[in-house]
Amino acid sequence: MTFRLRLVAACMATLLASGCAQLMAPSYSSDYASLDRLKTTRPEKTSVATFQPTDPNHAVNNLTLRGARLKSPSGSFAKYLENALIGDLKEISVYDPDASTRIAAVIQHNEMAIGGMNTGEGLMDVELTVTRAGTERLRKIYQARTSFESSFAGAVAIPKGQSEYPNLVRTLVRNVYSDPAFIAAIGK
Amino acid sequence: MTTLRFARVAAAIAFVAVLAGCAHPIAIQAEKTPERVEATLSPKKVAYVMTDAERGKQVITPGGGGDRVSYYPYRDLEKALRDTLRSVYTDVVVVPSAADAKALRESGASLVFTPEIITTSSSPSPFTWPPTQFGTEIVCRVTDAEGQEVTRVRVNGKGNAEFSEFKSNFGLAANRAGTDVAEKLSAEIRGNPKLR
Numbered sequence: 284m285t286f287r288l289r290l291v292a293a294c295m296a297t298l299l300a301s302g303c304a305q306l307m308a309p310s311y312s313s314d315y316a317s318l319d320r321l322k323t324t325r326p327e328k329t330s331v332a333t334f335q336p337t338d339p340n341h342a343v344n345n346l347t348l349r350g351a352r353l354k355s356p357s358g359s360f361a362k363y364l365e366n367a368l369i370g371d372l373k374e375i376s377v378y379d380p381d382a383s384t385r386i387a388a389v390i391q392h393n394e395m396a397i398g399g400m401n402t403g404e405g406l407m408d409v410e411l412t413v414t415r416a417g418t419e420r421l422r423k424i425y426q427a428r429t430s431f432e433s434s435f436a437g438a439v440a441i442p443k444g445q446s447e448y449p450n451l452v453r454t455l456v457r458n459v460y461s462d463p464a465f466i467a468a469i470g471k
Numbered sequence: 472m473t474t475l476r477f478a479r480v481a482a483a484i485a486f487v488a489v490l491a492g493c494a495h496p497i498a499i500q501a502e503k504t505p506e507r508v509e510a511t512l513s514p515k516k517v518a519y520v521m522t523d524a525e526r527g528k529q530v531i532t533p534g535g536g537g538d539r540v541s542y543y544p545y546r547d548l549e550k551a552l553r554d555t556l557r558s559v560y561t562d563v564v565v566v567p568s569a570a571d572a573k574a575l576r577e578s579g580a581s582l583v584f585t586p587e588i589i590t591t592s593s594s595p596s597p598f599t600w601p602p603t604q605f606g607t608e609i610v611c612r613v614t615d616a617e618g619q620e621v622t623r624v625r626v627n628g629k630g631n632a633e634f635s636e637f638k639s640n641f642g643l644a645a646n647r648a649g650t651d652v653a654e655k656l657s658a659e660i661r662g663n664p665k666l667r
Contacts, residue, residue, distance in 0.1 A: 305639050306639050310550075436493055450546075
C-alpha cells in the first residue's frame with residue numbers, strides 16, 4: 284500500500300505542475316513587419332474606443348483550456364486587444380487619444396481549442412469599425428485562425444494553449460494592418 | 472510481485488514517462504522592457520534582422536524532474552529586442568535579411584543589428600517541471616548600411632523563480648531573464664561609442 288501511495292503521489296506531483304490552475308495569457312507582441320509597412324502608408328492620427336464586450340463574464344472574456352481558466356493580464360480579452368492596438372499605434376507614432384479618426388471593435392468569437400489529440404487551434408472573430416469625425420469609413424469582420432502542435436496530455440496541451448494566445452491576437456492584428464480597406468480608412 | 476500488479480505499476484510508470492517525455496511549452500517574453508525617453512534618444516534609424524524561420528524556431532531545454540520545456544526564443548523576445556533598440560534610437564524597423572541590400576537601402580537604416588539568441592534552463596526539483604533558473608544570452612552583430620561590421624555586442628540575462636511563484640505562469644524565470652537581458656543590452660548599446 285505504501286508503495287502504491289508513493290506512486291500516486293509522484294504522479295500527482297507531475298500532473299499538478301500544470302493542471303487546474305488559473306493561467307495568465309502572455310503579453311502581446313506585434314507583427315512588426317506588418318506594423319512597419321503600415322507606418323509607410325502615413326496614417327492619420329488615430330484614437331481607440333473602448334473595445335467590447337467589457338463584461339468580464341461574457342463568453343469571449345472567459346477562455347478555458349481543458350477546464351483551466353485562461354485569464355487576461357488586462358482584466359478582459361477585449362481590453363487585451365484594445366491595449367494591443369494602442370501599443371501598436373504608439374509604436375508608429377500614430378496614436379492620439381483625441382484624434383477624430385477612431386477605431387472601435389467588438390470581439391464576436393475568442394477561443395483556444397485544445398481538445399484535439401495532436402493539434403490545437405486559435406479562433407478569433409472581431410468586428411472592427413473606423414470612423415472619422417463621426418462618419419463611418421469602415422465596418423468589417425476580421426478573422427484569425429491559428430493552428431499549433433498539441434497533445435492528448437493536458438500537461439502539454441494546456442500550457443501550449445496558454446503560450447499560443449498572443450500569436451492568435453498577432454495574427455488577427457496582422458490581417459487588419461495588411462487590409463487595403465483598413466489602410467484607406469485610417470489614411471489621409 | 473504478481474503479474475497483474477507488475478502490469479499495473481508498469482502502466483502507471485509508462486503514463487508518467489509519456490508525460491515526462493513531452494516538452495512542456497512556456498512563453499519567455501520579458502516581463503518589462505527598457506523605458507523609451509524621447510529626450511535621450513540617438514537620432515539614428517536602425518534595423519534589426521529577424522526572419523520568419525527564426526520566429527518559428529522552437530528550442531527545447533531542460534526543466535525539472537527530468538522534463539524539458541519548449542519555447543520560441545525569437546518570436547517571444549522580438550518585442551524585448553525591438554523595445555531595447557527603441558530605448559536608444561529614434562526609429563527602429565525590422566528587415567528580413569542583413570544581406571538584402573535593396574531592403575536595407577529602402578529602410579534608410581544606418582545600423583543593422585543581427586541577433587543570435589542562446590538560452591539555458593534548469594531546475595533542481597525532482598517532481599515539478601517549470602524551470603526555476605533561466606539564462607538568455609543575446610549576441611548582436613552590428614553592421615553599417617553597406618554591410619561592413621561595426622562591432623559585436625554580447626549580453627547575458629538571468630532569471631530565477633521559486634515553484635511557489637508559478638501560480639499562473641510557468642515561464643516566470645524565463646520572463647525575468649528576458650527583462651534582465653533587455654536592460655543589459657540597452658546599457659551595452661548606450662555605452663558603446665560606435666553605436667551612438
